[in-house]
Amino acid sequence: MDTKLEQKPLGLYIHIPFCHTKCTYCDFNTYTGLENLIDDFTESICNEIEFWSITDQYRINSIFIGGGTPSYIDVENLEKIINKINSNFKISKEIEITMEINPEDVTDKKALLWKNIGINRCSVGIQSLNDDELKIINRRHTANKAINSINILKKYFKNVSIDLIYGLPKQNLKSYVDTLEKIIKINPTHISAYSLQVEKGTYLNEQVFKNEVVVATDDISAEMYKKTQNILKKNNYKNYEISNWSKNGLLSEHNMKYWKLEPYIGIGPGAHSYLEKKRFSVIKSPKKYIQSIKKIKKNKIINIEEKIRFLKKNTFFEIYEEHNSKNEKLEFLMLSLRLEQGIDIKDFKQRFSQDFDELYLNKLKHYFKNNILEKNNGFYKLTKKGKLFANEVANNFVD
Numbered sequence: 001m002d003t004k005l006e007q008k009p010l011g012l013y014i015h016i017p018f019c020h021t022k023c024t025y026c027d028f029n030t031y032t033g034l035e036n037l038i039d040d041f042t043e044s045i046c047n048e049i050e051f052w053s054i055t056d057q058y059r060i061n062s063i064f065i066g067g068g069t070p071s072y073i074d075v076e077n078l079e080k081i082i083n084k085i086n087s088n089f090k091i092s093k094e095i096e097i098t099m100e101i102n103p104e105d106v107t108d109k110k111a112l113l114w115k116n117i118g119i120n121r122c123s124v125g126i127q128s129l130n131d132d133e134l135k136i137i138n139r140r141h142t143a144n145k146a147i148n149s150i151n152i153l154k155k156y157f158k159n160v161s162i163d164l165i166y167g168l169p170k171q172n173l174k175s176y177v178d179t180l181e182k183i184i185k186i187n188p189t190h191i192s193a194y195s196l197q198v199e200k201g202t203y204l205n206e207q208v209f210k211n212e213v214v215v216a217t218d219d220i221s222a223e224m225y226k227k228t229q230n231i232l233k234k235n236n237y238k239n240y241e242i243s244n245w246s247k248n249g250l251l252s253e254h255n256m257k258y259w260k261l262e263p264y265i266g267i268g269p270g271a272h273s274y275l276e277k278k279r280f281s282v283i284k285s286p287k288k289y290i291q292s293i294k295k296i297k298k299n300k301i302i303n304i305e306e307k308i309r310f311l312k313k314n315t316f317f318e319i320y321e322e323h324n325s326k327n328e329k330l331e332f333l334m335l336s337l338r339l340e341q342g343i344d345i346k347d348f349k350q351r352f353s354q355d356f357d358e359l360y361l362n363k364l365k366h367y368f369k370n371n372i373l374e375k376n377n378g379f380y381k382l383t384k385k386g387k388l389f390a391n392e393v394a395n396n397f398v399d
């Protein structure tokens with residue numbers, strides 16, 4: 001029997017927590033002024049990869065190097081990390097390797113180096129193509145620099161994704177549509193557009209509290225989302241997930257794992273994993289992370305369950321939960337609802353041995369009547385209008 005056929009696909013997320021400056025809205029686990037840690041950190045990441053080393057049950061088919069700003073660190077560090085993955089895991093031939101890139105880091109020389117170490121998908125944090133909007137959220141690039149960076153990356157990569165944010169301070173419907181139209185002209189293969197969230201602990205939160213900036217109301221954000229849907233559809237982008245659009249089927253393989261509840265390991269401070277029906281995340285502080293890795297470095301545990309138990313025992317995790325079928329069901333439904341294809345009724349029955357219609361159809365009736373939900377070839381999905389009500393519909397799955 002060909003044992004390769006038995007290997008399940010697995011994703012790897014690598015968290016690089018360094019940024020040159022902090023954007024006002026950002027609540028990710030990222031730090032400025034810690035550049036002196038980058039070399040030690042790279043070594044720790046390589047040691048954690050070695051600890052996880054799995055060569056039998058799983059085969060890596062997506063790697064996502066995110067952060068922070070991975071493009072901010074030297075390519076030699078990134079190369080060490082990718083080489084370490086290659087020597088500790090079975091890798092799928094069709095692997096997608098995405099790296100998050102900030103426009104100000106892009107040059108022809110760097111783009112070629114990134115390509116040469118194996119990166120084959122770029123995710124570029126553009127956010128807006130309006131200089132006033134970029135400035136007020138403390139982005140370092142200008143609109144022109146952003147456009148140039150995409151044009152450079154397109155010379156080396158077939159698959160370039162752009163991140164946008166709508167609802168920004170100083171933004172209005174007209175300036176947002178202007179950004180979208182400029183983005184269409186650059187013709188990326190993939191666009192993620194997220195509504196601005198004012199998160200606790202961010203500088204933006206302070207600014208909003210002191211009335212120093214005004215962000216879009218829910219109604220304006222909803223208008224911006226509708227514009228995004230219409231303009232991108234007209235330009236042949238498929239809205240395959242609530243906030244994500246792709247051309248020519250080039251969707252984010254890695255993010256699909258999150259939405260389809262498939263396994264992935266997160267490596268690096270604060271990174272989250274979903275493996276063997278357990279969710280866990282690593283301690284957040286880069287300094288503590290580097291210290292903790294020293295304890296796990298020399299352990300050559302083979303069994304995955306034992307690896308997880310060992311890390312738990314050595315207080316390597318900040319969050320640890322075992323999934324029971326109740327919370328797995330809830331997550332499956334909430335995440336499936338975000339996808340264009342919707343909830344796969346057959347898959348639901350196979351996973352949970354329960355009938356979706358019997359459990360929920362009564363509760364969801366009025367959403368079908370009001371054109372918020374629809375049935376399509378064995379899937380229940382949100383309509384175009386329904387995408388604005390995703391959270392409300394998902395609440396019906398909470399017991």
Ligand code: SF4
Nearest residue numbers: 019022023026067068
């Ligand atoms: S560059 Fe990205 S990760 Fe860094 S502060 Fe800005 S939004 Fe956060």
